[in-house]
Ligand SMILES: C[C@H](N)C(=O)N[C@H](CCC(=O)O)C(=O)O
C-alpha cells in the first residue's frame with residue numbers, strides 16, 4: 463500500500479467559550495488538516511493546530527512544511543515500511559513538529575487500516591477507556607468558580623485550572639475553586655510558564671499550607687529555565703509536570719537526568735507525532751516517570767490520535783484531552799467516543815475518524 467497523494471485543507475470549529483492561558487486567548491480552533499490517499503484507495507487523516515506561542519508553528523509554516531518538504535519526501539513510500547517513512551518524515555525538515563504530527567497521525571491511521579486494527583491495540587492495547595480533565599481558563603475569580611462548578615455538574619472529576627497571570631493572586635483563585643467544588647474533585651494547575659521560580663515556590667508552598675490539595679503543577683516557569691524548574695521541584699511537595707520544556711526524547715532525558723520535574727506532559731504537536739511520543743514513553747518507562755497526555759487547541763481528529771496513544775501505554779497515567787469538550791460542535795464522524803470526562807475506545811480500524819468536512823466539500 464503506497465502513499466499516492468497528500469491533500470491539505472483547513473477546518474474551523476468555534477470554541478464554546480474563549481480559551482485563556484498565561485500565554486494567549488483563543489476563540490476558535492482553526493487548524494490545518496490533511497488527507498493521505500494510497501494506491502489502494504485507502505485514506506488517512508491528520509490535523510495540526512498553529513500554536514505559535516508554544517511550538518513556533520503557524521498555519522503558513524505547517525502548510526509549507528507539508529507541501530514543499532514532507533510530501534515530496536514520502537509520496538511513493540510503502541505504509542508497511544512505517545519505520546522507513548517515519549525516518550524520512552523526521553529527517554526531511556528540522557523542527558516543524560506540528561506539521562510532522564499531522565502527517566504522522568495520518569500515516570498511523572493508514573497503518574491501522576492496513577492491518578484492520580484500531581491503532582491503540584497495535585501500539586500496546588493497555589486500556590479501553592481514559593478519564594480526561596477539563597480546562598478552566600484563567601479569568602476573574604468568580605468566573606473561574608462558576609466554570610469549575612459547571613464542569614463538575616457536567617461530570618468532570620478533574621479540573622485543569624489555568625494560572626500564572628497575576629502572581630500570588632493565584633492562591634486566592636485556587637482557594638475559591640477548592641471551596642466551591644469540595645474535597646473530592648482533583649485540581650491540577652497549569653501556569654504555562656507564567657511564574658518565576660521564586661514566585662512558584664512561594665505560591666505552591668502557600669497552597670500546600672492552606673491544604674488546597676493540588677494534584678500537580680504544570681510548567682511553573684519558562685520553558686528553557688530547567689535550573690529554575692529543578693529548584694521548584696526540590697522545594698515543594700506538589701508534583702511538578704514539565705510541559706513546554708519537553709518536546710523531544712532528548713528533552714525528556716535532560717529533565718529526568720537533572721531532576722527538573724517529577725512528571726512529563728506528552729503532546730503530539732511537540733513530539734512531531736506518535737513516533738516521537740513513543741520514544742518518550744520508552745524513556746519514561748525506563749526511569750519510572752509517569753506521563754500525562756495533553757493536547758493543544760485541537761478538535762476530535764488530532765485528540766483521537768492522542769487518545770489511541772494514551773490507551774496503548776501504561777506509563778501514560780493522566781489525560782488532558784479536552785480539546786473536543788472545549789469545541790462548540792464536533793464536525794467529524796467516527797473516532798473514539800468523547801463522553802465529557804470519559805473517552806471510550808472502539809474497534810474502528812486506525813484512528814477511526816471517517817469523514818473530515820474540508821475534504822468532503824472538496825469532493826475528491
Ligand atoms: C487544551 C489543553 N487542555 C491545554 O490546556 N493545553 C495547553 C496549551 C494549549 C494551547 O495554548 O493551545 C497546555 O497544556 O499548556
Ligand SMILES: [Mg+2]
Nearest residue numbers: 652680681705
Ligand atoms: Mg500545559
